[in-house]
Amino acid sequence: MTSNRQIEELVKEYLSRTVAELDFIVRNNYSHSQEQVIAAKQVIERKRAEWKIKNVETSRQIDDIIRKGKETWFDFHVLNFDGYRLAVAGSIDLAYYHTLEVIFEDVFFVSCFFRGWRSDTEKTVFQIPNNEIELNRKYEIEQDYQFFIFRTEDYKNDVIIAANNVTFNTDTVFYYDRPDLKQNERIADFVKKKNAL
Numbered sequence: 001m002t003s004n005r006q007i008e009e010l011v012k013e014y015l016s017r018t019v020a021e022l023d024f025i026v027r028n029n030y031s032h033s034q035e036q037v038i039a040a041k042q043v044i045e046r047k048r049a050e051w052k053i054k055n056v057e058t059s060r061q062i063d064d065i066i067r068k069g070k071e072t073w074f075d076f077h078v079l080n081f082d083g084y085r086l087a088v089a090g091s092i093d094l095a096y097y098h099t100l101e102v103i104f105e106d107v108f109f110v111s112c113f114f115r116g117w118r119s120d121t122e123k124t125v126f127q128i129p130n131n132e133i134e135l136n137r138k139y140e141i142e143q144d145y146q147f148f149i150f151r152t153e154d155y156k157n158d159v160i161i162a163a164n165n166v167t168f169n170t171d172t173v174f175y176y177d178r179p180d181l182k183q184n185e186r187i188a189d190f191v192k193k194k195n196a197l
Helices: 004-014 019-027 034-067 132-139
Strands: 073-081 085-091 100-105 109-111 117-120 146-150 159-163 165-169 172-174 185-187
Touching (some): 004 034, 019 034, 034 165
Parallel strands (some): 172 185
Antiparallel strands (some): 100 165, 146 159
């Protein structure tokens, strides 16, 4: 028998946890109480519902950023992926810098070209597709993950990502060491600093 009051208290406590932490409780239910598992599921559902609403607007903003330039293309590559968080970097000149990071959290599925792809900015580049049910069936995605698509110009297949959340960063990130960085500029983590020992 579960205690509703205990579940309510756990829900309040779990609101500050990440979905990955809560998912651990659900998947390892044998080492957690029934109340903990129920509360974790409730908070996951709540967070995913909030993200779905936010993701629609964020996706529009990302597409607007990609398409606002005067160039007719935008290049992308996978910056990093740790099994939970995927960062895709983009700009018109990936040899030297990127001006956009699209960050996906709680990633379930990725079908992409890790070394990079180009997109035609005269058309929609980044979006949440209308055929999510069809994609769910095709790629066997667990319920409640949201699909995101980068339309590619130079491949037959588009880049498809199923995740729970998407955010972005518009810092200019240089792929070489340089002095006198301005606000919203930084050096990529993988660049060796000239003054480093």
